[in-house]
Amino acid sequence: xxxxxxxxxxxxxxxxxxxxxxxxxxxxxxxxxxxxxxxxxxxxxxxxxxxxxxxxxxxxxxxxxxxxxxxxxxxxxxxxxxxxxxxxxxxxxxxxxxxxxxxxxxxxxxxxxxxxxx
Numbered sequence: 001x002x003x004x005x006x007x008x009x010x011x012x013x014x015x016x017x018x019x020x021x022x023x024x025x026x027x028x029x030x031x032x033x034x035x036x037x038x039x040x041x042x043x044x045x046x047x048x049x050x051x052x053x054x055x056x057x058x059x060x061x062x063x064x065x066x067x068x069x070x071x072x073x074x075x076x077x078x079x080x081x082x083x084x085x086x087x088x089x090x091x092x093x094x095x096x097x098x099x100x101x102x103x104x105x106x107x108x109x110x111x112x113x114x115x116x117x118x
Contacts, residue, residue: 035087035096042100043083049104051076053111060118 051072058068090096 031093034093035090038093038096038100039084039087042097043080043087046083046100046104046107047076047080049107049111050079053107053114056111056114056118060114 054075055068055072058071059065087096090099
């Protein structure tokens with residue numbers, strides 16, 4: 001959609017161009033904000049659950065508790081970084097949220113099984 005022809009440099013031309021561009025720009029800003037919030041909060045939740053699951057699995061495999069906690073904590077830094085990068089690389093927000101929910105559910109089930117066995 002092209003704005004109407006108005007004299008160059010006028011305030012009306014600026015308003016017309018801004019009105020034509022503001023809707024897609026606002027949508028893009030909301031998408032970036034949603035991805036950032038998902039990266040920060042969802043990535044933290046996913047990383048915390050993954051770290052605790054790794055620690056429980058390591059203890060179940062015979063590693064001492066302190067070493068299991070340390071190994072899980074060291075792995076959590078790279079997992080969090082990967083979750084942030086992945087949240088901005090996902091094709092759509094729906095796919096991002098669905099994948100985050102599925103991975104979180106799977107980690108929760110693995111952790112529950114490991115706690116029941118160990």
